[in-house]
Amino acid sequence: MTDPTQDLLPEGLEDRLPQSAAAATRIERAMLGVMGAHGYDRVRPPLVEFEQSMARRMNGVMTRHMIRFVDPASLRTLALRSDMTVQVGRIAATGLADAPRPLRLCYAGQVARITGSKLEPRRENLQIGAELIGRDTVAAAGEILELAIAALEAAGAKGISVDFTLPDLVETLADGPLPLDEKARERVRRELDTKDAGGLVEAGGAAYLPLIHATGPFPEAAEKLAALDSTGVLDTRIDGLRQIAERVKGRARLTLDPSERHGFEYQSWFGFTLYAEGVRGELGRGGTYCIGGSDEPATGFSLYPEELVEAVKADEPLGDKLFLPLGHDCEAAAAMRAKGWRTVAALDEGDDARSLGCSHKLDGSEAKAL
Numbered sequence: 379m380t381d382p383t384q385d386l387l388p389e390g391l392e393d394r395l396p397q398s399a400a401a402a403t404r405i406e407r408a409m410l411g412v413m414g415a416h417g418y419d420r421v422r423p424p425l426v427e428f429e430q431s432m433a434r435r436m437n438g439v440m441t442r443h444m445i446r447f448v449d450p451a452s453l454r455t456l457a458l459r460s461d462m463t464v465q466v467g468r469i470a471a472t473g474l475a476d477a478p479r480p481l482r483l484c485y486a487g488q489v490a491r492i493t494g495s496k497l498e499p500r501r502e503n504l505q506i507g508a509e510l511i512g513r514d515t516v517a518a519a520g521e522i523l524e525l526a527i528a529a530l531e532a533a534g535a536k537g538i539s540v541d542f543t544l545p546d547l548v549e550t551l552a553d554g555p556l557p558l559d560e561k562a563r564e565r566v567r568r569e570l571d572t573k574d575a576g577g578l579v580e581a582g583g584a585a586y587l588p589l590i591h592a593t594g595p596f597p598e599a600a601e602k603l604a605a606l607d608s609t610g611v612l613d614t615r616i617d618g619l620r621q622i623a624e625r626v627k628g629r630a631r632l633t634l635d636p637s638e639r640h641g642f643e644y645q646s647w648f649g650f651t652l653y654a655e656g657v658r659g660e661l662g663r664g665g666t667y668c669i670g671g672s673d674e675p676a677t678g679f680s681l682y683p684e685e686l687v688e689a690v691k692a693d694e695p696l697g698d699k700l701f702l703p704l705g706h707d708c709e710a711a712a713a714m715r716a717k718g719w720r721t722v723a724a725l726d727e728g729d730d731a732r733s734l735g736c737s738h739k740l741d742g743s744e745a746k747a748l
Contacts, residue, residue: 390494390501394687401687401694402504406486408532409506409681413484416525418508420484423465429457435464435670436644443491458490462505463680467669470511470676479512498659500684507662507680514666514675516618519648520625522664526652526679527629530661533683534690537655539631542596542619543638545645545665547589547612555609556585570637589637596623599634615647622648644670652681657689696720701731701739701748710743719745 387393394402410420428449433441444457459465462485470481486506494501508525510518523540530538544550548567552558558566565581573590592602596619604616623632641663642649649665664679702711702723711721722734731739731748738745 388501390491390499392500392502396696397694398687398691400696401691402683404694405533405683405687405690406504406506408534409529409683410484410486412529412532413508413525416482416521416528418482418484418525420486421466421469422485422487423459423462423469425488426456426458427465427468429455431468432457432459432464435467436461443493445490445492459487460489460491461680462487462489463507463509463678464670466507466509466678467511467671467674467676470509471669471672471674480518481511482508483511484508503682503684504687505680505682507664507678509676509678511669511674511676511678514646514668514677516621518677519618519666520622522677522679523622523626523650526650526662526664526681527626529681530652530654530686531629533686535654535657535661535686537631538629539633539653540626541638541651541653542623542632542634542636543642543649543651543665544612544615544619544636544647545639545642545649546647547615547636548586550611550615551586554611555607558582567637567639571639586637593635594633596632596634599636603634603636618648644668648677650679652679654686658685661686698738699734699736700745701734701736703740706740707743711740713743714740714745 414420429444429446432444443460446455446457449456466483466485470483474481484507486504488502489505490502506529508522510522527538548563548570552563562582566578566583566586569578569581569583570586570589575587575590578584578586578590588602588606592599592606600616600619603612607613619634626632641651642665645665645667647666649663651663652661654661661683662679662681666675666677668674669676697720700714700719700721702721704724704727715721722736736748738747
């Protein structure tokens, strides 16, 4: 008797069955198609790299997620990628170092984490994204956000929402109108993350309390944030957010949470998170940053469409199948495939068209409904 536990997959990993795989393939093609149409060239970094190289470019951020093992050839530590963004940064800094800027690149591939979380137990994800390298401007940020929304629209996402954030907000205020020492900054960041007003006061951040309330629909939240800034140190950031919001007005619901830092550990002045109706959790995030190792400015986004796949897979069409009986006309079958039919050829007399999932049968050179 076969032990069924022998075929169990590790926690956080799963097979994609035909309908789910079809949805994932369509979504990937649709997103990359949009990026290519906007002038973003695809790159394909390797699944595995030297751990030291990837860790250096991640600036120590999220390196704990990497699966490590020893390379038998070099005896150096290798790592399975947990994020493709750093690999694209490496490519820009090395193989494409002399390419004209701004450099527009896109990518798609699987990434893996050594462990999941309670909220997101999945350990393998499809990551699709784009990077605009060599620019850190409002225009670049606006282009990237528009592209991310267009990619989600092409993939079939509905009711898209964008949540803006200012990742360096606390540092900007602490260096200016609301001074804090380094120790107090960390405590204030922590309490802002949890939106704990009492804890924020105890941490010495009473002046930062308005940030907890400067959240919600973008126009109103931006006004509240501007009112907090009595010295104008945030003027350029708030104006930049408004310009970006204007570019995507009507295409997505826009909100602002200016002190949100989760997932924005290495972003600079601008960040955003993407959501869609009927899809659990976030679909991706992006923003401005500097490439680790070269410090070249860049703006980009990463989409993780696994939950979108789950949301749409039940309605994903696999396409009609055309049964090819024994002795069928091979040229006619090729012509039907050229028209978009999926053909299933009989291998013996016992093959049944309906049981093989076919809706039609080749009769001479014509497709006849079963």
